[in-house]
Amino acid sequence: MSDVEREFLLAFWKVHILHHASREPVVGAWIIRELARHGYTVSPGSLYPLLARMEARGWLAGRSDAALGPKARKEYTLTDEGHRVLDQLREQVAELYREVVLGEDTPAPEEVSP
């Protein structure tokens, strides 16, 4: 696995999840497979509570075939609130990209050395 600490990757994965959920429904097991394809490991015990938290926060809407019981596959889509959060995340990512990757300084009038 990459040497980049998981706590960075986790945040990036979360943004990915919201991004993918904005385009088509996502499924927990699919996310696990996708991350594995990119060489990452995320266990069910980490991912499903994360999806549940995002649903609890109103960012994702989950639906499954109730006739198949509590462990039927669950599809998550982005809600309006989730879209709003994703839009803000896009701005944050763009700013991070400009500053950290492109090396542009955010114009801050009172920025001084520490």
Next chain:
Amino acid sequence: MSDVEREFLLAFWKVHILHHASREPVVGAWIIRELARHGYTVSPGSLYPLLARMEARGWLAGRSDAALGPKARKEYTLTDEGHRVLDQLREQVAELYREVVLGEDTPAPEEVSP
């Protein structure tokens, strides 16, 4: 404060810290002020342990005037290992930017719908 959840912001802030530390020494109190200037709040109880963890991981090198005791201001600079991690983070941020902000799909031959 922004509506974007702190857990995203935290990861972005960490990247910022490493980025700034790669250019000039950073100080804990300065980071707190800078974040406050952008409307964010991070308390000492969160920041200093974070800086200590980054130092423990070998990403930051801290130095202070030992004559001033254990609570003298401490300047952190990026180590070689920290540079390596930052380089990888830049790649991750660039990829996230391409996919989530620009909307480009990463070319994945076997990518299928969930």
Next chain:
DNA sequence: GTTTTCGATTACGGTTTCCGATATGGAGGG
């Protein structure tokens, strides 16, 4: 028809990280 396997999610106890308020050390000023 029964057993086994598979896909997907849930459960659980432990670890790590975050949180905010408060405490602390030393310098500097009155």
Next chain:
DNA sequence: CCCTCCATATCGGAAACCGTAATCGAAAAC
């Protein structure tokens, strides 16, 4: 000597993450 300021350290509680194992229902194998 006391007070203020700067900067960091401390602390207990809460939240998030971790990985393994368990569980549910469908499908396949016997």
